[in-house]
Amino acid sequence: MSDLSVVVLISGRGSNLQALIDACADPGFPAHIVRVISNRPGAKGLERAAQAGIPTTVIDHTEFPDRAAFDAALSAEINKSQGELVCLAGFMRLLGDDFVGSLENRLINIHPSLLPDFKGLHVHERVIEAGVKSSGCTVHFVRPETDAGPIIAQSTVPVHDHDTPDTLAARVLEAEHVCYPAAVRLIAEGRVVVDDDSVLVDGRPLLAE
Numbered sequence: 001m002s003d004l005s006v007v008v009l010i011s012g013r014g015s016n017l018q019a020l021i022d023a024c025a026d027p028g029f030p031a032h033i034v035r036v037i038s039n040r041p042g043a044k045g046l047e048r049a050a051q052a053g054i055p056t057t058v059i060d061h062t063e064f065p066d067r068a069a070f071d072a073a074l075s076a077e078i079n080k081s082q083g084e085l086v087c088l089a090g091f092m093r094l095l096g097d098d099f100v101g102s103l104e105n106r107l108i109n110i111h112p113s114l115l116p117d118f119k120g121l122h123v124h125e126r127v128i129e130a131g132v133k134s135s136g137c138t139v140h141f142v143r144p145e146t147d148a149g150p151i152i153a154q155s156t157v158p159v160h161d162h163d164t165p166d167t168l169a170a171r172v173l174e175a176e177h178v179c180y181p182a183a184v185r186l187i188a189e190g191r192v193v194v195d196d197d198s199v200l201v202d203g204r205p206l207l208a209e
């Protein structure tokens with residue numbers, strides 16, 4: 001079985017990073033994390049990586065004159081690490097089109113809603129405000145448009161009448177921790193193909209058409 005090299009990009013807490021670290025600790029998991037990169041020096045996820053013996057790099061966006069310079073530093077570090085797949089895990093910087101284009105179908109993200117609904121920030125507040133009865137998370141290939149791109153995996157959770165943004169976020173996060181490693185496994189096993197900007201898993205579309 002192939003063993004995919006993964007670079008994880010974080011900005012904060014790193015609970016999705018932890019889920020990936022835990023998945024990779026299983027000898028049967030077909031991927032391993034070669035480096036964790038944070039754009040914030042104090043990110044808690046850096047400690048999680050260090051504890052797991054994974055090399056870390058801080059590329060502090062505030063030290064760069066513009067997005068292009070930051071993206072170039074990020075690219076150089078990813079190339080140096082020989083990462084085949086790059087996972088955004090709570091990475092809260094917008095990435096430039098050139099950066100995204102250079103990693104086409106090798107850059108994935110997890111977002112705490114059922115995309116294409118509720119792109120952007122303050123997702124759980126907006127889900128509750130909208131009065132919808134279910135929410136969830138989405139793992140997708142990254143495209144230049146924010147929170148868009150071919151969907152690899154989704155997981156749905158209920159929205160309860162008395163949910164607050166925090167209780168809903170906690171329920172969605174639990175689903176994220178299952179969904180993200182599952183999506184990485186599918187990619188590492190070579191079961192994911194991007195066809196005309198939609199994803200086929202084992203030759204079949206994810207969503208009924």
Ligand code: GAR
Pocket residue numbers: 012013014015016017089090091110111112120147173176
């Ligand atoms: C997660 O809920 C992730 O889906 C979200 O940030 C959180 C990071 O948590 N990402 C986005 O909203 C990206 N658009 P974590 O640092 O504990 O993994």
